[in-house]
Amino acid sequence: MSAPLRLGTRGSALAIAQSQQTADALTAATGRPVELVRIVTTGDRSSAPVAQLGVGVFVSALRDALIAGEIDFAVHSYKDLPTGAHPGLHIAAVPSREDPRDVLIAQGNRTLAELPPGSVIGTGAVRRIAQLRALGLELQVTPIRGNIDSRIARVHGPEADLDAVVLARAGVARIGRVAEIAETLDPMLMLPAPAQGALAVECRADDADLVELLATLDHAPSRAAVTAERAMLATLEAGCSAPVAAHAELAEGEDGDEIYLRGAVISPDGVRAIRLSRTGTPADAAEIGKALAADLLDAGADTLIGSTE
Numbered sequence: 001m002s003a004p005l006r007l008g009t010r011g012s013a014l015a016i017a018q019s020q021q022t023a024d025a026l027t028a029a030t031g032r033p034v035e036l037v038r039i040v041t042t043g044d045r046s047s048a049p050v051a052q053l054g055v056g057v058f059v060s061a062l063r064d065a066l067i068a069g070e071i072d073f074a075v076h077s078y079k080d081l082p083t084g085a086h087p088g089l090h091i092a093a094v095p096s097r098e099d100p101r102d103v104l105i106a107q108g109n110r111t112l113a114e115l116p117p118g119s120v121i122g123t124g125a126v127r128r129i130a131q132l133r134a135l136g137l138e139l140q141v142t143p144i145r146g147n148i149d150s151r152i153a154r155v156h157g158p159e160a161d162l163d164a165v166v167l168a169r170a171g172v173a174r175i176g177r178v179a180e181i182a183e184t185l186d187p188m189l190m191l192p193a194p195a196q197g198a199l200a201v202e203c204r205a206d207d208a209d210l211v212e213l214l215a216t217l218d219h220a221p222s223r224a225a226v227t228a229e230r231a232m233l234a235t236l237e238a239g240c241s242a243p244v245a246a247h248a249e250l251a252e253g254e255d256g257d258e259i260y261l262r263g264a265v266i267s268p269d270g271v272r273a274i275r276l277s278r279t280g281t282p283a284d285a286a287e288i289g290k291a292l293a294a295d296l297l298d299a300g301a302d303t304l305i306g307s308t309e
């Protein structure tokens with residue numbers, strides 16, 4: 001019987017849920033026992049808006065622990081990872097992705113269309129704020145942060161003070177609260193964040209046995225979709241500071257599998273948006289993402305800088 005693999009996790013309900021689910025899947029697939037090791041991150045200790053803390057705050061403590069050899073692997077929400085590769089680390093698996101769409105949780109289970117003008121919606125993501133504003137519904141958007149439970153508590157529960165919040169469906173599903181969703185938002189209205197709903201299972205690049213073991217959890221179609229979305233994001237990051245959204249779908253075409261990538265760059269005030277798409281084969285996922293980013297920049301994505309007021 002081999003020693004348990006150490007899976008580092010943050011302490012939030014979401015982090016523990018997705019780490020435990022991944023641990024169980026690995027044990028089921030390989031017979032290897034896994035133990036969860038709690039890691040405290042800067043993001044957990046601070047109540048400042050995520051935008052002020054910067055990308056990857058939830059990630060860096062886990063990566064430090066990996067590099068230091070305190071844990072063997074980690075499970076990240078893929079959309080929280082910076083686009084640049086991390087030296088010495090390797091994403092050994094992208095498991096089957098959850099539904100990537102955003103959802104509305106609202107008082108009285110109202111849908112977006114049913115919320116009266118002036119309703120106050122909580123979300124901290126500029127991508128969601130911009131797309132909500134683009135709908136022209138006279139909704140008020142207020143920035144919120146915190147873990148999923150505390151965001152849902154702003155709508156459901158004794159401390160409720162908002163009419164609605166927008167969250168990723170995947171996170172709500174992983175903590176077992178889909179029954180509280182009032183509406184799953186159509187990507188035509190609310191295009192998700194690149195890699196939303198996907199997990200990244202990461203270990204040290206030189207840990208060859210573990211790289212191979214974790215690869216049993218990899219789901220090729222999910223990896224291809226995420227690769228396309230993140231390649232688009234990475235290319236845009238260099239040339240544009242406006243909110244970015246992306247969604248790749250895989251379908252069976254006449255000549256084998258086909259990937260359909262949609263991307264959008266929206267001005268923060270929601271007034272202007274550039275939406276484009278591309279198709280190709282899953283093997284070319286990264287190239288499709290880069291090409292779509294180039295199309296978006298050609299169409300003026302770099303000029304979409306608006307006021308968030």
Ligand SMILES: NCc1[nH]cc(CCC(=O)O)c1CC(=O)O
Nearest residue numbers: 077079167168170171196197198
């Ligand atoms: N922004 C934080 C974050 N990072 C990952 C998820 C859960 C969904 C996912 O795994 O993509 C969430 C919550 C949310 O956006 O509602």
